[in-house]
Amino acid sequence: MPLTPPRRLAAPSxxxxxxxxALAAGVLAASPLHAQGTTAAGAPADSGASAADxxxxxxxxxxxxxxxxxxxxxxxxxxxxxGDHRFGDRLSDNSRAARDAADRAVRGFLDEARAIPRERLxxxxxxxxxxxxxRQQRWLRFVDFPGARGMSIGALGGxxxxxxxxxxxxxxxxxxxxxxxxxxxxxxxxxxxQEIDEMRHxxxxxxxxxxxxxxxxxxxIDTQLPAAAAAGGExxxxxxxxxxxxxxxxxxxxxxxxxxxxxxxxxxRQHVLPAxxxxxxxxxxxxxxxxxxxxxxxxxxxxxxxxxxxxxxxxSTSLTPAVIHALGxxxxxxxxxxxxxxxxxxxxxxxFAAFVRFLWTDERFFHKSPEALLAGYRxxxxxxxAEVPRLFAELPRxxxxxxxxxxxxxxNRAEYYSGPALDGSRAGMFFANxxxxxxxxxxxxxxxxxxxxxxxxxxxxxxxTELRGLPAFRRGGFGYxxxxxxxxLYAETLGSELGLYTDPYSRFxxxxxxxxxxxxxxxxxxxxxxxxxxxxxxxxxVERTGVEREFVESEVDRxxxxxxxxxxxxxxxxxxxxxxxxxxxxxxxRFDIRQFHNAVxxxxxxxxxxxxxxxxxWIARQAAAAG
Numbered sequence: 001m002p003l004t005p006p007r008r009l010a011a012p013s014x015x016x017x018x019x020x021x022a023l024a025a026g027v028l029a030a031s032p033l034h035a036q037g038t039t040a041a042g043a044p045a046d047s048g049a050s051a052a053d054x055x056x057x058x059x060x061x062x063x064x065x066x067x068x069x070x071x072x073x074x075x076x077x078x079x080x081x082x083g084d085h086r087f088g089d090r091l092s093d094n095s096r097a098a099r100d101a102a103d104r105a106v107r108g109f110l111d112e113a114r115a116i117p118r119e120r121l122x123x124x125x126x127x128x129x130x131x132x133x134x135r136q137q138r139w140l141r142f143v144d145f146p147g148a149r150g151m152s153i154g155a156l157g158g159x160x161x162x163x164x165x166x167x168x169x170x171x172x173x174x175x176x177x178x179x180x181x182x183x184x185x186x187x188x189x190x191x192x193x194q195e196i197d198e199m200r201h202x203x204x205x206x207x208x209x210x211x212x213x214x215x216x217x218x219x220x221i222d223t224q225l226p227a228a229a230a231a232g233g234e235x236x237x238x239x240x241x242x243x244x245x246x247x248x249x250x251x252x253x254x255x256x257x258x259x260x261x262x263x264x265x266x267x268x269r270q271h272v273l274p275a276x277x278x279x280x281x282x283x284x285x286x287x288x289x290x291x292x293x294x295x296x297x298x299x300x301x302x303x304x305x306x307x308x309x310x311x312x313x314x315x316s317t318s319l320t321p322a323v324i325h326a327l328g329x330x331x332x333x334x335x336x337x338x339x340x341x342x343x344x345x346x347x348x349x350x351x352f353a354a355f356v357r358f359l360w361t362d363e364r365f366f367h368k369s370p371e372a373l374l375a376g377y378r379x380x381x382x383x384x385x386a387e388v389p390r391l392f393a394e395l396p397r398x399x400x401x402x403x404x405x406x407x408x409x410x411x412n413r414a415e416y417y418s419g420p421a422l423d424g425s426r427a428g429m430f431f432a433n434x435x436x437x438x439x440x441x442x443x444x445x446x447x448x449x450x451x452x453x454x455x456x457x458x459x460x461x462x463x464x465t466e467l468r469g470l471p472a473f474r475r476g477g478f479g480y481x482x483x484x485x486x487x488x489l490y491a492e493t494l495g496s497e498l499g500l501y502t503d504p505y506s507r508f509x510x511x512x513x514x515x516x517x518x519x520x521x522x523x524x525x526x527x528x529x530x531x532x533x534x535x536x537x538x539x540x541x542v543e544r545t546g547v548e549r550e551f552v553e554s555e556v557d558r559x560x561x562x563x564x565x566x567x568x569x570x571x572x573x574x575x576x577x578x579x580x581x582x583x584x585x586x587x588x589x590r591f592d593i594r595q596f597h598n599a600v601x602x603x604x605x606x607x608x609x610x611x612x613x614x615x616x617x618w619i620a621r622q623a624a625a626a627g
Contacts, residue, residue, distance in 0.1 A: 053120035064471040083421030089183035094194040110136040150202035155557035159195040164240040173249030185267040192275040210295030223408040236268040295560035297528040310564030316607035321529035328521025335515040342508040356546035370434035380449040387498040393594040396462035400428035411435040412554035417457040444509035446500040456491035464604040474604040483605040486572010520566035
């Protein structure tokens with residue numbers, strides 16, 4: 001379940017079975033609490049708090065705390081991502097017995113939550129209870145589909161990338177932290193055996209990833225293996241697994257560093273590389289011969305039911321694939337008309353296809369080096385930082401940066417964001433694909449920064465971590481893709497109010513990315529509900545959006561291996577825009593865009609139906625306050 005990993009946005013996958021389950025239960029927390037924070041500016045004053053039953057309230061929050069602690073123990077990787085390093089020497093248990101135990105635990109949490117008298121809780125706690133119940137239910141929806149749960153390899157990541165990604169965010173500031181890292185390396189072979197065993201069971205049930213997805217996974221493994229052998233054994237210093245040992249913190253005595261680095265080399269050779277090679281052999285020898293050319297879920301056992309669950313979870317709506325497909329076509333037509341208007345504005349002598357070729361081939365539209373690309377992103381971010389206070393009543397304290405993404409992600413990997421850690425040891429980070437500097441046009445950079453950094457992912461996610469009035473699972477979990485990705489896509493549309501898109505080419509880039517997300521509605525449903533082939537999906541997106549073909553190929557493989565996730569962006573954006581216009585119409589001159597934006601983001605990530613209810617309540621309070 002790579003997101004985004006988000007993309008974006010989410011911690012990289014450790015295996016879809018547990019990653020999807022962790023996400024559904026509110027466990028996945030790439031961006032946990034900040035040490036300081038405020039209450040939710042957009043939340044209602046809890047006038048019912050005095051009437052709430054103290055016993056029910058205590059029981060509710062005790063349940064939240066126990067489930068949060070259980071998630072850290074059961075999924076120690078996610079604890080690391082959210083800044084909890086108590087279990088940094090462990091990897092989660094993916095055995096059949098452990099999965100069954102986790103399912104039982106979730107059922108227990110669900111039963112406890114349902115037993116709490118909702119009517120005796122304050123308003124804010126009722127919302128938290130509803131969200132908690134929903135997340136446990138989402139976990140359990142997939143229990144009946146073990147084959148789908150065990151198909152953990154995705155185009156953006158999975159067991160083939162999870163160790164390198166995990167080591168990247170682990171602190172190495174003290175010797176004991178370094179020892180935790182070494183212990184995790186030693187635990188990898190057992191964990192990888194469990195992953196392989198689970199994927200083998202899934203394959204026997206008819207669940208094998210598409211061939212092109214497996215090709216990408218093999219390439220990701222190969223880029224992490226040593227390039228050549230050295231006289232004393234494999235030269236592992238250039239692998240991503242050794243990179244953390246190049247940045248040992250000042251708390252690690254200089255005299256101890258050579259021994260720790262030698263221990264790391266030994267652990268990489270003895271544990272990490274054999275585990276990766278075992279996975280590679282399994283993919284090449286067992287999965288690849290059985291891999292279908294198409295990854296359409298309609299071709300898998302009960303695949304249509306599984307896809308319906310993914311659509312429901314990812315969009316947090318009851319929209320059917322047919323309705324979503326048609327919505328995407330309408331949005332594409334609208335955006336294409338706006339893109340064509342740019343051609344007329346710049347007086348381009350040619351059709352849409354010729355204009356796209358011009359934009360993708362003229363050297364003036366590309367930076368000359370990876371460093372120049374990163375500098376360009378940072379300059380845009382700096383400009384946006386100075387402007388966002390005009391559109392928000394309160395901003396997060398946590399900082400963010402722009403870094404190149406790890407090389408093993410490959411040159412066609414989409415940019416993504418990772419949130420700040422609980423303990424303040426890690427800022428939020430926009431990871432840019434510096435390897436792809438020749439394929440990242442300058443005219444597309446502004447809208448991308450607005451999406452991944454501010455006012456997009458970083459502003460919303462970092463703000464959520466600081467809402468001290470909410471329970472931890474709401475501040476540190478990303479359970480609702482339609483909200484988080486919908487917000488980021490909506491944030492792109494704010495660019496013109498923040499000084500972006502002032503030249504027509506950048507405006508075209510913004511429209512193109514909006515069209516690309518709309519095209520996902522058509523392509524994702526086309527693949528999984530209508531049985532589109534890979535080439536049909538690629539050709540459709542290239543023709544309708546003008547995005548570079550190799551990138552589209554990578555994205556189509558992403559949609560194939562993470563069904564439904566790509567639907568969330570435009571669905572969420574359209575809902576936020578609808579709510580904004582509703583608030584503007586009802587409040588008239590009393591409408592305050594800064595307060596509206598905080599009303600949207602100051603509840604953490606929520607499903608779209610709940611967001612609508614919360615915004616309607618905010619509108620009513622604003623109207624009442626104005627008399």
